[in-house]
Amino acid sequence: MISQDLIEQARERIASHVLRTPLTRSTSLSERIGAQVSLKLEHRQLTGSFKLRGATNAVLQLSRLERDRGVIAASTGNHGRALSHAARAVGSCATICMSRLVPENKVSEIRRLGATIRIVGSSQDDAQEEVERLVAEDGLSMIPPFDHPHVIAGQGTVGLEIVEEVPEVATVLVPLSGGGLAAGVAAAVKAMRPEAKVIGVTMDRGAAMKASIDAGHPVQVKEYRSLADSLGGGIGLGNGWTFRMCKALLDDIVLVNEGAIAAGIRHAYEHERELVEGAGAVGIAALLSGKLAHPKGPVAVILSGQNIDMTLHRKIINGTI
């Protein structure tokens, strides 16, 4: 388990490298739910997602020699982007392995950040195999997207900020895939406010953490295309951290479908004036779709990322998707 102490240390370590993102009241969601709803605007984080927190916390703990050799990860996009940014900030260089399913806008952004890109296979697991080969052959340091204590502690800093701003928070909705964000946020929130419920939200197709918790051990799931592309991928059959933490700390996992995710993106844009990607909209989607009928307030919803293809965003806003 990651302690509150480690998360506090992470916050100090990364403070000068990341933004403390705003937390705002949502009038329209509060009225709709009948409880106070606040939005943690983490999609406005540098690089467009919370992933910068964990990546920065991990890179800053590497030795000079390790930084010189470089860092490597498999990524569906946002972690690769964050790691590229974090590596560059400390004078290191990132190699990013990703599957063919990753949208072109995310690939080109990572290329722009100066990283070396390798596109392999059609799943996160294929990309991960390539990472392991390069770690063994070239001595690069692997910084995984979620299953690493420094990464989890970094993501947990989002939870500290939420509880500081809404000390009486009763429900926190966290977008969930590999579980780095959910594990870190749940550890921070529950340490400071044990009675609060932390609920993971993910898409209904290929929900790896949900399937794994139901099975009692990490399982592989089929990957599908989704508007929430940042939530794709498995949790790793050899998962060492996030599976146990999510199993122990999450009060529930809620699944939302593609229509609900599109409605969440639209709501964010039209009613909150926020531009979010699919993964960043699943918390709003859960509230709007009635999947979480009467969450206890105050509710905090994490908007986790903004890196959506703008043509796709326009289609969703216009209702043609």
Ligand SMILES: *Cc1c(COP(=O)(O)O)cnc(C)c1O
């Ligand atoms: C990575 C990511 C998630 C899921 O985070 P995990 O730590 O893998 O559970 C959610 N939203 C966005 C925007 C992401 O990039």
